[in-house]
Amino acid sequence: MLFDPESVAVVGATPKRGKVGYAILENLRNFKGKVYAINPKYSEVLGYPCYPSILEAPKVDLAVIAVPAKAVNSVLEQCGEKGIRYAVVISAGFRESGREGAKLEEEMVEICRKYGIKLVGPNCLGIINTHNGLNATFARTTPKQGNIAFLSQSGAFIIAVMEYFKNVNEGFSKIVSMGNKAVLDEADIIEMLKNDPYTDVIMLYIEGITDGRKFMDVAEKVGKMKPLVAMKSGKTSAGAKAASSHTGSIAGSYQACLAAFRQSGVIPVSSPEELFDVAKLFSKYRKVKGGVAIVTNSGGPGVMAADAIEEFGLEMASFSQETIEKLKNMLPAGANVYNPVDVLGDADAERFVKAIECVAKDKNVGSIVAITVPTATLSFEEAAKFRIDKPYVLCFMGWEKSDFFDPVRAVRALSSLYNYTKFVERGERRYREYAFDRDKVRKALKSKNPFDLLRVIGIPTPRYGVAKTAEEALKIADEIGYPVAMKVLGDILHKTDVGCVKLNVERSEVKKAFVEIIANAERLGNVRIEGVLIQEMVRGGKEVIVGMKRDANFGPLMMFGLGGIYVEVFKDVTFRIAPLSEEDAKEMIREIKAYKLLKGVRGEKPSDLNAIADVIMRLAQLSLEFPEISEMEINPLRVFEKGCSALDFKIILKEVV
């Protein structure tokens, strides 16, 4: 109904050229429904009947409001009274303009809630549906019809993109300028497009996501039917400057957003051109299987494409013997019949087309990059007339109708199609459910010994005990076995530096160590000392790090990486949003570069990957169940051939003000 109203009222319509209220009315010229102007000054505007207020107009399905900010809410009240369900507020002067505007926006949300009005904006360009002529924007171009929907947080970018699409003769199904997203956010609008028969792919430009969890749910559901291609800007404003190894500083909100995209199958792109390239490709295809074949009339660009195929993680198709024989028979001597197929510079369109069609029949070929350079013998127009039933991209270099000029750019776009196919075909995901004892967890959250919490949620730790006296320390150490590690328990930073940690302590040294640790701690003054933690010294294994930082928007952002100083230097870490499935957890482990180390290099036995996955999932579930935990990190988690052990653990609870 937002996109298919039977009647639209433009509030703030005016016959004054150059005004927004004029431009909108003008743009509605081709709308296949009724249009009413609303303005107390006129009885008719641009040939449309004009009413003094929306209350006096006939039945209205969609109100497009372009009056000064201060007048918007009373118009919305009238819309509500009249039972209008949809509104687009073009007017600016709300949250984006300061405190007063923010207050107006709050009132706006309240009114919409009261009447159930679904509102786009405020502070936006408007909305377009090319298939019924609904152009409720003040843009100067009307795009042509196509199957790409475009949702953008920047109205200005929409205008630029419409210009670009016009130049390359591409169209849209719907365009939505989301503005301040006071009521409808990106998730709501994506949901509305789920069953839109005119939309095959959804292109997003996002600066921030309103509700992370809701976005992920909707994106995953809709994305399986209609690929979502998203450019997120503002990457570097937060997080990227992080230099420390801690979850807190590595994980910025962009990391959370990328993780969310990944988990919900949204295809991330990093520039406007890539956004268009990928969306255009998805407007034609949404599935690909098998290697990439290159067919070209020129060696050089063929090599460029082959390079790019490897660079973007795709695979060159290897042809069947049958294909090779067929190519040998149809191509002149000197032609390359292996991938990339070079039909030679003297080829005419017929030779090129035959080679493409032959290669496309090979069952190892999933997609084709068709490349030609201008020659005297080959007509671009004719060479494009092949008929194959597999995805392809045209790189006819120098032809205005080509999909691409640049083979590298073509392959980059193609790689998204492969990634999307993998996402769609991934199996049902299994979620583990751990039965945490909530009371025990609550108690452990209050303990000064963070290992108590790990124990309660079933994460293995070295054996330990807390000693209040030197005698107790010896008793505990005797039970654990020697050597042991000893650390003060208390709010002391950099415990090692101030002599409050002793490693490899033998029986004869335990009491002395206890006394020293306490003395060193007391020397700091005014520190509450809870005792000394006596811990088993764990040997061998590999160190990894598992962490969580709660993202304000997406919830618990789980981190996994190689431990020790390497996390700092190589930033070899990966992120997911909780809840995460077994598959997600295992994917995290597999996708860090150091995975090789965990699998075992140079004849080593592999580390226990299941044990790591279990730790990640336990922390994830804990994060979801106990929102008061704002950050935690096991660093290092020591992983063995069988099992693992959390050697150190930090937890930060939300500060209660």
Add this chain to the structure above:
Amino acid sequence: MLFDPESVAVVGATPKRGKVGYAILENLRNFKGKVYAINPKYSEVLGYPCYPSILEAPKVDLAVIAVPAKAVNSVLEQCGEKGIRYAVVISAGFRESGREGAKLEEEMVEICRKYGIKLVGPNCLGIINTHNGLNATFARTTPKQGNIAFLSQSGAFIIAVMEYFKNVNEGFSKIVSMGNKAVLDEADIIEMLKNDPYTDVIMLYIEGITDGRKFMDVAEKVGKMKPLVAMKSGKTSAGAKAASSHTGSIAGSYQACLAAFRQSGVIPVSSPEELFDVAKLFSKYRKVKGGVAIVTNSGGPGVMAADAIEEFGLEMASFSQETIEKLKNMLPAGANVYNPVDVLGDADAERFVKAIECVAKDKNVGSIVAITVPTATLSFEEAAKFRIDKPYVLCFMGWEKSDFFDPVRAVRALSSLYNYTKFVERGERRYREYAFDRDKVRKALKSKNPFDLLRVIGIPTPRYGVAKTAEEALKIADEIGYPVAMKVLGDILHKTDVGCVKLNVERSEVKKAFVEIIANAERLGNVRIEGVLIQEMVRGGKEVIVGMKRDANFGPLMMFGLGGIYVEVFKDVTFRIAPLSEEDAKEMIREIKAYKLLKGVRGEKPSDLNAIADVIMRLAQLSLEFPEISEMEINPLRVFEKGCSALDFKIILKEVV
């Protein structure tokens, strides 16, 4: 003279439309010199006088040859006899077509050597000089004049690029299709362009470099005056598949080429579009200093550009207080006066232009990214009329005259300008000269104990000695001090696995260890055992790897990286071609990611970087002086706060057949 002949003869000229000999003559229509056709069948072709052979023509400066391959060499003989110094051989059918062609090409090289003919080709498109109308190609377009020279190993790619440039209204100074590079290679032609007043930037498409060392020398010399922008294809054919940690497999020829580009200041690009973007930018600018300022009439694209600036390693300019005040005074409330400057969507061209000009006066600003989206109030044409004396790129999104549509792509191009500036301004490089005792080196090269070579060239190693008997072993170990390491000397692979290495050996175990090692070695049968190496056990420090693999084309390719299994997993390595300066060696150390570790993290003292640089330079000089060394690798080199020690060393000499 290649580009500025007074007279050109086209051998193989013909009045038959569609033939290469016709197309060339046709393309020479605008040439500002004399043109002769050579063909025994005609006395005139296309209005040009025609001679039966080149010998009968008047004085000729440049011969363009388009006759069947088999006839080419006799034409060249005639050229030589006539004293013609320059030739372009269009004809194919040489090295690229098999053994017979290769033989013809060898003869061709011989003839050129005999007469001193400088020959372009064979198997090429020809050459173009737009400034005297010399279009000696069979291409169908004649490019317009510009200041970009283009050298390409693929003639087909030239045609595609000419088409692209025509569409964006850009021109060339010279174009050279290098073909098989039988005589003149890329270095020769770059050298010819050094003093060309019409050329400001040289664009290269290269599949392979003919003579690595020569290319580097010429590129460095010419590149300081005229930026060289190069796309090298065939990256992934070699090297990239390497999975092992050894120099040999990580260093492919593409690595060598990239290292050579880096050392000689060539700007590498990875796609055709980037090649054009960067070349076009260099056609206007060649120097930039200071941060990047963004001025925009739209927030979204401004954020994209800011993201890209950080991503491509550039810095956002921070404005002086004066600039901020001036902007505050000239811009409306709500505008952003900090970088990125947002003049707001209602800005007209005047406001935009004033903001740009104001920002450009700030001494912290080195370059400007000017971004506009289409609005009702701003004229693109007018907004582009600012006058500033600093480099800028226009992203007027949707304007056909804009440099770029995509802000990310614009910033990527700009980053090359910053990198080039750094190259040009780098100081004189200092080369160390070590006085190796050549006789001792030769002797050490024959030793079964590779440490002898390190000792001779002054690279620190742990103390060691070679024992032939258990008694000797004890004596040596006593001198070294305990514990020691013991390894068999002999051609045994995987010494550790077969029990031929013992670490941490104490005095009481030395004799037993000796016997065991020898026994284990003898068990392998038929292995020549040279004795047992007794070595000091070195503790502490950090492990790095220094290696060399001789590249067939560029010479010794030096590698440096973090040692141990990390080189394998993170591929955190860097390459340079020997000879390398002190600055090169230090740059290598600084540019690996693990540099942070070497500088010291968490309060550690820094490692001795000078000692590492010294080792790199010593190995580099050794590689240059002794070409019989084909590979070597110190892995690990243990680096301490002061000094370093090579714990293991492998060397492979060229096999003598």
